[in-house]
Amino acid sequence: MNADTLPSPALSEELELDFATLVDVCRRHAEDRSTRSAYRWLENGEDEGASLTFGELDRKARAIAARLQALGPEAPRVLVLHSGLDFVCAFLGCLYAGGAAVPVAVPRRHQRPDALLRIALDARVDAVLAPAAVRDAMEASGSVDGRLARVPWIATEAIDERDGSHWVAPAIEPDRIALLQYTSGSTGAPKGVAVTHANLLHNQAMIARAFGHSESTVFVGWLPLHHDMGLIGNVLQPLFLGIPCVLMAPESFVQKPVRWLEAITRYRATTSGAPNFAYDLCTRRVPAERRATLDLESWRVAYNGAEPIQAETLERFAEAFGPCGFRYESFYPCYGMAEATLFVTGGLSDEPPAVATWEDSALKEHRASSALPGASDARRLVGCGRPWLGCRVEIVDPETLERCPPDRVGEIWLAGPSITSGYQNQPDLSAEVFGAELANGEGPFLRTGDLGFLRGDQLFVTGRRKDLIIIRGRNHYPQDLERSVWASSPALRQGCGVAIGVDSGSEEQLVVVQEVREAGREEAAAAAPALESAIREAVSRHHGLRVHDVVLVPKGTIPKTSSGKLRRLEMRAAYLAGTLPPLDTVASG
């Protein structure tokens, strides 16, 4: 599928043509609209807190950049350990210094900092930008270790804005890396997507066009800022457009989901979005009496992405909030990933979501065949629109590497200027994922690992080839979950358990299948409840996830490849088919 060219809003056209880097965009806004509101932060998701104009943002970014430039490296890599609007300033400071930002979540008191340490090492960071309080807390818990102990930490709040006078505008080529986006990766082997200025600007231009953005767009958002959807979507798109954006912490939303809708009401937001689960959370947890005070008439683009989109979620939300002025047509289902900067496909912003019904049994055999709504064998899928601005989507048979005929489900492959150059420090994996070629030699393409098909002007995503688990829009690597499971009890066989994602019909749920050490039948059965709760506790503590089901199985149940890799997809199929052996069967081998 090739993107056609549509007339674009004058604003984004100008931005597309005139600017080579995000720094150029910010500098222009600082001249053109210095005193206009750029970002506003809501404390507790309710009270107006810090705010920044485009002029202030530019001054702060210059001052931070001057400090980074004083450290020496021409293109410093900087770990950004901030939340709130300080995050935005720190992120831009890295770019103004000609460097790359490496955004990570600020660790909580009760979290292991392992992932953070590995990312700092993998990204070879030259410095850390963090509030003094974060550094103190991390030092107190002994987390300032490894690379983090060897590089300078800069307390961003202590930087004097006047230092900006020492800033020297660097010459930044468009293919310089601006961002290392770690995809909440496996802690064992973090995967940092290297995103260039050119990638960022192209993706911003796509979002602006596809979402139908203009000078009068207003953003409200609560997604984590260190995560691709929060950063590229909610922080950088408003910056690209030079329009106002109101942000709150993810915890504020999760604590009281009504805060999201209240902020949209209060600021007359036109664009705001989240993964599918957030819309369900609103339907379930916003009390009826609070709905009466909401006015969602201004909400033109309610984007939904990052996890499978459920037709029922959209319908329930529209039914619950229709009386508040919400329009079903405002839903904007889209598809994307960090490897492609963020946005890949989406529909026309003034059209309703494309919900279509397919034969489920055919989909299971990788065929797309229309079904009548309500048929017993029907599965409804929400279309994710089409590619924009020179991006391409191909549906490819993952075995033969040939293009699939139109009625076949295949792997989604992508090409275009938003596709990033690969994972940091992982040439083999990058070549495999980003350098795919069709059987006829055409390429390179990004292999997404997602399965889907194209029908009309819609991409339908049906599932995943890889064993990644996506819960509430966050990627979880089974390896990480499995490591925590194995460590939870010595009675579990190390290396012989899998974490799999199972579709419950409304959302993806986590299932653990784990072998236990040899034991007599009775002993094993008696110990099972304690082992199950140890597993649940470990996963809850280290990953903040609830295990939907734990299945303990005898030794030798879980198949491995000849190179010793766990066959997760096979175990997933056995779990769904109900063919896993009970614990009291006699162990083989």
Next chain:
Amino acid sequence: MQSPAAGDIRDWMVEYLAELLGMGPTEISTTTSFEVYGLDSTAAVGMSGDLSEWLGLKLDADLAFEFPTIASLAEHLAERVRASTSAS
């Protein structure tokens, strides 16, 4: 309304968790860590929001990590309720 004491808050949380986790109220122990019930972080943060709504207090999102059992959290909240009613 009379302000809730630790016992009321405990009962409220037992009901709340029982419904959330699909368990019977008698299966919920007030001295067992929330993590043992496999509570996910979204649910734990959501509970802090619902408690805050009920008690009329501003509560931190990560309260359930700070006070990891029903008993300890109820004790803490009852203290906060007392402090806020005597202050007003």
